[in-house]
Amino acid sequence: MECPSCKKELEPATLLNTDVDYCSSCSGLWFDKDELNQVKDKRDPEINWLDIDLWKYEAKFEISKTGRLCPCCRMPLYEVRYDNSRVRIDLCNLCCGIWLDQGEFKKIIAYLKDKADYEVMYNFSKNLAREFGEIFVGPESMKKEILDFLTLLKLLGYKFSIRHPFVARMINVGFPK
Numbered sequence: 001m002e003c004p005s006c007k008k009e010l011e012p013a014t015l016l017n018t019d020v021d022y023c024s025s026c027s028g029l030w031f032d033k034d035e036l037n038q039v040k041d042k043r044d045p046e047i048n049w050l051d052i053d054l055w056k057y058e059a060k061f062e063i064s065k066t067g068r069l070c071p072c073c074r075m076p077l078y079e080v081r082y083d084n085s086r087v088r089i090d091l092c093n094l095c096c097g098i099w100l101d102q103g104e105f106k107k108i109i110a111y112l113k114d115k116a117d118y119e120v121m122y123n124f125s126k127n128l129a130r131e132f133g134e135i136f137v138g139p140e141s142m143k144k145e146i147l148d149f150l151t152l153l154k155l156l157g158y159k160f161s162i163r164h165p166f167v168a169r170m171i172n173v174g175f176p177k
């Protein structure tokens, strides 16, 4: 698979026993749909931070086509934005994979930090991390942000896959085949 941004071959990394792919050149991250779902496990009995209103209002979604291709199925990626968050996620409507630029990842974390719930989410990730011997197998440069990655992976796994049917509908309406 090649990076949608700089076309370099993606490399494997492991996050909480979940395989992800990253670009060693731009530090972008690729999550397969299954990779997102895998993280949804029974280790999470009561996660109240899921109630945050990120991606709550359908009218606040904006979707546009990008010039990038899905590393998995070579279909065009769609850029999904939400309200004033400046958060952008690249999504493949065919395989439901998600691409995150390093910059986008940081914006999402910044956005979450604006919300009171970030502390709760972050502590949750910290507790989760404690349960695993090896949390992350991948490049040194990404290790310092590991708890942010965890928080984000959780958020994407829960929130975004829930929103996905709606986003897919918008893509199909906005861009008829």
Ligand SMILES: [Zn+2]
Pocket (backbone or CB within 6 Å): 003, 004, 005, 006, 007, 008, 023, 024, 025, 026, 027, 028
């Ligand atoms: Zn790249």
Ligand SMILES: [Zn+2]
Pocket (backbone or CB within 6 Å): 070, 071, 072, 073, 074, 075, 092, 093, 094, 095, 096, 097
């Ligand atoms: Zn795809």
